[in-house]
Amino acid sequence: MIRVLLADDEALIRSGLAVLLRHEPGFEVVGSAADGLSAVRLAHEQRPDVVLMDVRMPGIDGIEATRRLVADPATASVRVLILTTFDHDANVFAALHAGASGFLPKDTEPDRLLEAIRVVAGGEALLAPRATRRLIEQFRRTTPPATPSVALDEALTPRELEVLPAIAAGLSNAEIADRFSISYATAKTHVSRLLTKLDVRDRAQLVIIAYEYGVVRPGAG
Template sequence: MTAAAAPANPPIKVLLADDEGLVRSGFRVLLDLEDDITVVGEATNGAEAVDQARATRPDVVLMDIRMPRLDGIQATARIAATRGLEQVRVLILTTYDTDEYVFDALHAGASGFLLKDAGPAELLHAIRVVAAGDALLAPRITRRLIGQFASRRTAARTAEDRLAVLTEREREVLALVGQGLSNHEIGAALFLSPSTARTHVSRAMAKLGARDRAQMVVIAYQTGLVSPAL
């Protein structure tokens, strides 16, 4: 008697939110070719994105910033605040050199962002990373932009007030999360096991009231634990 094959993981459910039909069609054609990704809906504006998120419960919303009726930032905030959608991750589409909304989007609950001119492989990677619960903040220029806006908008804020709830180890972990390190990399840097590093990350996230690692990155910049790249 042969052993039964392990059940395959369900495909990543993606909701497309963009007011340009050609953009949505291009994304759908690409994503429909992937066995582990399925498109569950499309929205032409932010209000529709919120409604579709409630109806389809996607794993990832690919969200444009500039849309009519409700922009991507407002839609992201509504999705993040909706009961039952806590596990929905929003991946913002942005143009790094013109958007001043990146920090607002992450603060609203986005899990990361992708440049609108990204190639197919980069888009697929971004969706899988965000669906897995990680933050997508890799492009150096975009990370610098986050740091600039975070520091500018919170210059009068006292870091100690925000960080007082953390232990010294949790502060170290927060700084490393802000630098984009994974749990394995944090563990190696602090001579901890990956599971112990993950525990510290989870505890810091809970104490700070952060939705996910992306918001921890923003907090790391806000409080000065990570400085904007020059």
């Protein structure tokens, strides 16, 4: 059972999401919040697996609420899936930096949303394709060419330095295994070690590191 907390300032949106989730096996709605502070409070009380978080809310917005949840050890394991009508570059980038595990527009089809919640609850990261494109375009416009970080070169093995850009390209564990002719278990181990060594919670954060440290260059490949 995946326990979900809904955070959106529009009552109609919250009600619609609640109806969708309550009629789908394997999901439980554990709370509903109309603002960021309430979302943080309810997350502490209910410890959901996933928070469906709007960006534009009164008090503190969804990005700040996400930042607070991720920074607090008591709620650090809670996964946040940003769900908003505002898919601008700044929101995508800010949400990922805050620690969100996924980002989807509100016009996402119900089946796609349900699968996204499952993916995020399972510890993976998820970005809508157009959000990923916008993120990469932002790096292309604003990030000057860089060379791989010396710190990363020292911290990671040669294979891990190969796997990191594959993750940034959106490859799954199975696809990474196929690309490098290794087993699925080995690919999963490489990803887990990257998360541990770079002290991040999921693939979304690895994508940011890959671009910021120049392991992947926007527009390359």
